[in-house]
Amino acid sequence: xxxxxxxxxxxxxxxxxxxxxxxxxxxxxxxxxxxxxxxxxxxxxxxxxxxxxxxxxxxxxxxxxxxxxxxxxxxxxxxxxxxxxxxxxxxxxxxxxxxxxxxxxxxxxxxxxxxxxxxxxxxxxxxxxxxxxxxxxxxxxxxxxxxxxxxxxxxxxxxxxxxxxxxxxxxxxxxxxxxxxxxxxxxxxxxxxxxxxxxxxxxxxxxxxxxxxxxxxxxxxxxxxxxxxxxxxxxxxxxxxxxxxxxxxxxxxxxxxxxxxxxxxxxxxxxxxxxxxxxxxxxxxxxxxxxxxxxxxxxxxxxxxxxxxxxxxxxxxxxxxxxxxxxxxxxxxxxxxxxxxxxxxxxxxxxxxxxxxxxxxxxxxxxxxxxxxxxxxxxxxxxxxxxxxxxxxxxxxxxxxxxxxxxxxxxxxxxxxxxxxxxxxxxxxxxxxxxxxxxxxxxxxxxxxxxxxxxxxxxxxxxxxxxxxx
Amino acid sequence: xxxxxxxxxxxxxxxxxxxxxxxxxxxxxxxxxxxxxxxxxxxxxxxxxxxxxxxxxxxxxxxxxxxxxxxxxxxxxxxxxxxxxxxxxxxxxxxxxxxxxxxxxxxxxxxxxxxxxxxxxx
Numbered sequence: 001x002x003x004x005x006x007x008x009x010x011x012x013x014x015x016x017x018x019x020x021x022x023x024x025x026x027x028x029x030x031x032x033x034x035x036x037x038x039x040x041x042x043x044x045x046x047x048x049x050x051x052x053x054x055x056x057x058x059x060x061x062x063x064x065x066x067x068x069x070x071x072x073x074x075x076x077x078x079x080x081x082x083x084x085x086x087x088x089x090x091x092x093x094x095x096x097x098x099x100x101x102x103x104x105x106x107x108x109x110x111x112x113x114x115x116x117x118x119x120x121x122x123x124x125x126x127x128x129x130x131x132x133x134x135x136x137x138x139x140x141x142x143x144x145x146x147x148x149x150x151x152x153x154x155x156x157x158x159x160x161x162x163x164x165x166x167x168x169x170x171x172x173x174x175x176x177x178x179x180x181x182x183x184x185x186x187x188x189x190x191x192x193x194x195x196x197x198x199x200x201x202x203x204x205x206x207x208x209x210x211x212x213x214x215x216x217x218x219x220x221x222x223x224x225x226x227x228x229x230x231x232x233x234x235x236x237x238x239x240x241x242x243x244x245x246x247x248x249x250x251x252x253x254x255x256x257x258x259x260x261x262x263x264x265x266x267x268x269x270x271x272x273x274x275x276x277x278x279x280x281x282x283x284x285x286x287x288x289x290x291x292x293x294x295x296x297x298x299x300x301x302x303x304x305x306x307x308x309x310x311x312x313x314x315x316x317x318x319x320x321x322x323x324x325x326x327x328x329x330x331x332x333x334x335x336x337x338x339x340x341x342x343x344x345x346x347x348x349x350x351x352x353x354x355x356x357x358x359x360x361x362x363x364x365x366x367x368x369x370x371x372x373x374x375x376x377x378x379x380x381x382x383x384x385x386x387x388x389x390x391x392x393x394x395x396x397x398x399x400x401x402x403x404x405x406x407x408x409x410x411x412x413x414x415x416x417x418x419x420x421x422x423x424x425x426x427x428x429x430x431x432x433x434x435x436x437x438x439x440x441x442x443x444x445x446x447x448x449x450x451x452x453x454x455x456x457x458x459x460x461x462x463x464x465x466x467x468x469x470x
Numbered sequence: 471x472x473x474x475x476x477x478x479x480x481x482x483x484x485x486x487x488x489x490x491x492x493x494x495x496x497x498x499x500x501x502x503x504x505x506x507x508x509x510x511x512x513x514x515x516x517x518x519x520x521x522x523x524x525x526x527x528x529x530x531x532x533x534x535x536x537x538x539x540x541x542x543x544x545x546x547x548x549x550x551x552x553x554x555x556x557x558x559x560x561x562x563x564x565x566x567x568x569x570x571x572x573x574x575x576x577x578x579x580x581x582x583x584x585x586x587x588x589x590x591x592x
Contacts, residue, residue, distance in 0.1 A: 003494040069569055076572040118532055141532040151506040157549040164547045167513065172531040175511045176489065178503055181496050185489055185510070193532070273503040325561060332562030333569065373549030381552030392557050406557040410565070 005181060008188050016301065019190040019197035021114045024302035031435035033448035034303055036310075040203050040246075043110065047250055050106060051211055057105040057134060060211050062093040064219040064363075069333040070346075074353045077411045084353040084360035087228070088346065089216055090367050092338050096133035096165070097369025098126035099212055103239065104198065106208035108134035111196035117141060118195040122186040122300065124148065124159050125236070125283045126368055131198050132169035141172075143195065145186045148175035150276045157382050158282050158341075161373030178276045183300055199301045206243045206305035213247020216363050217256075227253030228363040232345040232352065235260035235315070236288040238296060238308030244365050245311035257313045261348035261415065262289035263341075264317040265400045278401035280320050280383045284344040286418075289315075294423050295430040309420075309427055309453045316415035318347040319398035321405040325413065326350060327376040340376040342368030351415040380404065424453040428463045477543045478519045484545045485526050485538025486511050512536055513545065 008015075017023060022042065027035045045053070054060040067086045075083030094101035104127065111119050118141030121131045128144040135142035144166045149155045155163075155175075166173045174189070176182055190197055199205060217227040231248060233241045238260075245258045263285040268275040270287040279285065293315070296304035323340055326347040331337040345364045353362050372378065384390055389403045395412055398405040407413055428449055432441070441449070441464065449460045477483050490508040514528030514536065526540040 003490075005490060005494050005496060069565075072569055072572050073565055076568055143532055149509075149511075151509070153511075160547070160549045164549075167531075170531055172512065172514075172534070177506065177509045179495065179499060179508050181490055181508050184496075193534070269500050271498075271503055272500045273506060324555075324558065328555075328558045328561040329565055333565050372547075372551055375551050376558075377551050377553070377555050378549065380555045380558075390555070390557055392560075406555075406561075408560075410568075 005184055008184055008191070011191070012187050013302070015187050015191045016197060019195065020199070020202060020301060021110065021116070021196060027303065029448070030442060030445055031439055032431055032441055032445040036307065036451070039303060040207065040305060043203055043207065045106070045207065047210055047214060050207055051214070053109045054102060054105050054208070054211055057109070057137060058095050059101040059105045060094070060215065062215070063090045064088070064216065064223065065090055066223070067334050070329070070350065071353070073329070073333070073410055074350055075358070078354045081358060082355060083358050084230070084356035084362045086349055086353050086362050086364065087220070088336070088364045088367060089212065090336070091212070091365070092342070092367040092369045096126070096129040096169070098130060098342065099209065099240065099366045100125070100127040100130035101133065102208040102211055103127060103200065103205040103243070104130035104134045104208070106204040107131070107196070107198040107202065108138050108140065110204050111140060111198065112138045114196065116194070116196035118143065118193060119198040120145070120186055120189055120193065120195045121198040121200070122182050123200060124162060126162070127200055128162055128171070129165045129169065132166040132171035135171065136169045141195070142170070143172045143174060143189055143193070145174045145182050145189070146176065147178060147182050149177050151177055151273050154277055156277055156279070156282060157373035157378040161371060178271065178273045180271055186300070197300070199299070200237060200239055201299035201301050201304040201306050203305040206239050209239060209243020210247035210250060212365060213244040213249070213253070214251045216244070216365055217248050217251035217253040220361060220363060224361055227251070227256050229255070229360045230257045230259055230352065230356070230362045232259045232261055232349040232362060232364050234284040234342060234344040234366060235262045235308065236283045236285065237292045237299070237306055238289070239306035240366070241308040241311060242306045258311045259348070259352065260289070260308060260312050260315045261345040262286045262315070262317055263323055263344050264319055264416070267399070268401050275401055277386050278383070278388055280379050280388065280404060281323075281341055284341040286317060290418070290423070294426040307452055309424060310451065311454065312420060315418040315420050315423070316348040316352065317418055318344060318351070318413070318415050319395045319405070320400065321395045321398045322347045322407060322413045324376045324380060324404070325407045336367065337370055339368035339370040339374050340379060342366050347413060348415040350410065351413050424455055425463050425466070427453055428460060429467055432464070432467070474543065475522045476519065477516045477540065479516055481516045482513065482544050483516045483526065483528060483540060484511055484513045484542040485528055485536065486541040487538035511541060512538070
């Protein structure tokens with residue numbers, strides 16, 4: 001007998017079509033390929049239109065700050081001639097406290113234009129605050145579905161704070177226990193309310209982030225005479241990387257290296273009731289980063305606008321302890337007290353900058369708000385309560401869910417490269433799985449996979465040949 | 471005025487309900503999650519007076535009527551920053567000292583570099 005879960009999920013396509021206000025089927029080209037750029041531009045808004053929407057919504061134009069002390073800490077441990085300049089885009093200055101305002105602003109604008117009465121998003125992150133804030137400004141109703149608690153009704157302080165801020169903006173927050181069925185309930189609510197699906201992964205949301213790349217290119221050019229040589233981006237579902245990279249390219253910054261960074265949470269299961277409160281990070285971690293990069297279309301839209309492998313040059317991981325150290329350092333030597341998850345890229349940037357020439361420029365493209373619960377002290381106190389050991393030492397000994405090791409010295413902060421070639425291969429394997437048994441990829445499919453992995457046809461063909469052999 | 475265990479109609483409250491029993495959950499869950507129900511909590515205005523644990527209908531902020539079990543009355547937020555983390559106490563002290571040393575060394579270096587004809591430029 002079909003369960004209620006199965007029944008709702010069986011109608012998912014039809015419900016989402018109505019709730020997204022956009023028919024994704026027109027972009028499909030084959031069982032593998034689709035028209036990505038066509039999907040991204042189908043909303044008809046130019047980058048300048050989006051700047052105008054965001055200006056009206058009170059979003060964007062955040063300060064770009066040079067972190068001279070952090071740069072000097074890097075130089076104090078670099079070889080002669082090394083130690084790049086580090087900058088940060090202070091996205092916490094957005095109305096709801098994170099770059100997610102950019103993402104929400106376009107979705108909510110579209111929902112209002114199309115005449116929806118309300119919006120729904122499934123998110124335990126800053127995006128919930130952003131959607132709630134923008135919905136309040138546009139006079140739309142708002143429901144946020146949030147994975148908040150373990151089965152004992154205990155929630156990470158960071159997520160509990162995000163419930164609070166959404167409710168402060170007048171949203172209805174549906175708090176749930178651990179499990180991917182969060183998405184099932186969102187679909188069920190979209191069906192009964194007829195509201196707009198303000199998905200993190202729609203073209204509206206990801207287009208909204210392009211203005212961040214545009215601002216960085218323009219502001220760095222004004223400040224240093226050129227766009228940044230490197231942009232380091234905290235990576236969860238991949239929208240931040242995709243949108244920022246697209247914006248940089250559209251602003252002409254085609255030489256900027258795009259570097260994703262995630263907190264290493266390997267060993268922890270994202271749907272585990274036991275692991276849920278032992279992660280110490282709610283976002284920006286490999287538990288979202290790797291699965292979404294290697295198969296973006298696992299998202300709540302038919303085709304995900306966030307396709308990070310198209311843009312990534314490198315993908316770095318850092319440990320929990322390294323991020324908490326850098327978050328504390330930012331407060332103490334830069335006077336910037338910000339939320340820990342948003343500093344993931346900062347920890348990676350400090351490691352990266354050490355090895356780059358002094359005239360290289362590294363931009364960390366976001367910060368996020370901080371406050372009770374959403375603070376590295378709150379997260380560490382909570383980790384201790386959950387039985388996670390917190391100690392000083394070498395971050396190499398950090399074990400997610402068991403031991404958080406705070407570095408003794410900044411020299412110990414060393415980001416690790418994920419194998420992007422392996423991720424591309426994994427992506428191709430996942431893409432081929434979508435096609436029916438026996439389907440042979442066409443030249444157009446190969447070209448699509450090459451674009452979607454930022455590689456070339458020969459590389460994709462080599463991967464396909466290798467997969468056939470295995 | 472409500473006390474901790476009773477609410478009257480119109481009070482801001484929270485209700486709890488089970489969304490999916492274990493048997494109805496997604497099939498791809500680790501055992502420790504699969505064996506538990508998917509529960510939810512939601513806040514709104516009580517549609518009638520009630521006592522904690524009573525069945526209750528609330529009107530949420532979007533105007534939806536949701537039925538559940540009364541689980542909290544005027545629920546608050548009590549998350550904090552907590553105590554300073556001893557393992558982080560050295561960070562600010564160390565880095566400020568390091569910067570002072572680095573800047574002093576740079577100033578010395580520049581003084582030496584400036585002494586002979588400095589034609590190198592930046």
